[in-house]
Amino acid sequence: MTAPPDDAGSGGGSATGLTTGELLREGGDRLRDSGSETARLDAELLLGHAVGVGRTAIVAHPEAPVGVDAARAYRAALARRAAGEPVAYIRGLKEFNGLAFFVDRRVLIPRPETERLVELGLAEVMRRLGSRTVVGDPMRIADVGTGSGAIAVALAAGLRHRNALDAVTILATDRSPDALDVAKDNAVSHAVADRIAFAVADLVPDDAGVFDVILANLPYVRSDAMAGLPRATSFEPAPALDGGADGLAVIGRLVDRLPTLLGTDGVALLEIGADQGEAIVMLVASRLPVWSCSVEPDLAGLPRVARVAPT
Numbered sequence: 001m002t003a004p005p006d007d008a009g010s011g012g013g014s015a016t017g018l019t020t021g022e023l024l025r026e027g028g029d030r031l032r033d034s035g036s037e038t039a040r041l042d043a044e045l046l047l048g049h050a051v052g053v054g055r056t057a058i059v060a061h062p063e064a065p066v067g068v069d070a071a072r073a074y075r076a077a078l079a080r081r082a083a084g085e086p087v088a089y090i091r092g093l094k095e096f097n098g099l100a101f102f103v104d105r106r107v108l109i110p111r112p113e114t115e116r117l118v119e120l121g122l123a124e125v126m127r128r129l130g131s132r133t134v135v136g137d138p139m140r141i142a143d144v145g146t147g148s149g150a151i152a153v154a155l156a157a158g159l160r161h162r163n164a165l166d167a168v169t170i171l172a173t174d175r176s177p178d179a180l181d182v183a184k185d186n187a188v189s190h191a192v193a194d195r196i197a198f199a200v201a202d203l204v205p206d207d208a209g210v211f212d213v214i215l216a217n218l219p220y221v222r223s224d225a226m227a228g229l230p231r232a233t234s235f236e237p238a239p240a241l242d243g244g245a246d247g248l249a250v251i252g253r254l255v256d257r258l259p260t261l262l263g264t265d266g267v268a269l270l271e272i273g274a275d276q277g278e279a280i281v282m283l284v285a286s287r288l289p290v291w292s293c294s295v296e297p298d299l300a301g302l303p304r305v306a307r308v309a310p311t
């Protein structure tokens with residue numbers, strides 16, 4: 001048998017006599033039986049986590065021996081996954097916008113569709129910076145309901161990549177102090193903590209002042225739909241998801257505050273549910289009659305981000 005390269009690893013401890021291929025089959029079968037629709041992928045990620053290598057090395061070396069400690073950690077992880085816990089919480093890691101975010105049960109696991117909000121936010125900030133004729137005070141950006149810090153940190157990393165991070169300041173808020181602790185850790189990990197201020201607040205602190213760009217992925221699930229969400233979602237904090245009777249209660253309160261939070265040239269980009277496109281346009285029309293509201297689709301073509309601005 002070909003010796004595995006160093007990076008395939010055995011995960012330490014004495015040999016079990018089992019290989020990665022055998023443990024993957026065992027895990028895939030167990031997770032399939034538990035109802036996972038991504039059983040094989042989950043098993044690969046969890047074995048990689050237990051062994052301490054990437055998924056690619058696991059898949060590439062089915063013949064690699066696995067040590068006792070790693071096999072035990074893997075089986076413990078399988079038990080958690082079989083009980084419904086999301087892989088991201090078990091690994092303590094979620095990829096978002098090409099960056100690795102630490103996550104645990106204090107925060108919502110960032111969703112791929114939120115990458116669209118970051119993309120639109122980056123474009124908005126860069127366009128505004130580009131049209132500035134004089135270099136003035138830093139542009140003020142808020143990420144309301146930051147959770148793991150996914151939006152604020154990904155935006156800051158994107159701006160750094162474009163040599164524009166020094167031209168902005170970002171305020172990241174959350175009602176949950178626990179979530180903000182996670183967000184701060186992620187900002188430090190990605191070396192953007194010096195450009196992001198954090199505040200525990202209901203939406204935005206009263207004395208926060210005026211912003212140029214507000215980004216928010218606030219809860220938007222209807223309360224009566226919470227019980228029907230996938231099992232993995234029950235491990236996430238309910239206040240991160242529950243948007244009240246019509247799903248737009250929290251977002252609506254932010255809309256109400258936009259006239260005092262946004263400058264005359266400001267814009268708010270608000271993530272919404274795929275079935276809330278018409279509802280958000282009606283909500284803005286009724287609460288802010290002279291403002292505009294258009295809805296941007298996500299990569300799947302579904303309504304995803306409301307763009308709200310004074311006219």
Ligand SMILES: C[S@@+](CC[C@H](N)C(=O)[O-])C[C@H]1O[C@@H](n2cnc3c(N)ncnc32)[C@H](O)[C@@H]1O
Nearest residue numbers: 108110145146147174175176202203217219240
């Ligand atoms: C859907 S999660 C989004 C988290 C993160 N922005 C993301 O996109 O992954 C909503 C977040 O908003 C926070 N939140 C809910 N209500 C809030 C409020 N009234 N004020 C501030 N944050 C709030 C929750 O604690 C949670 O972290």
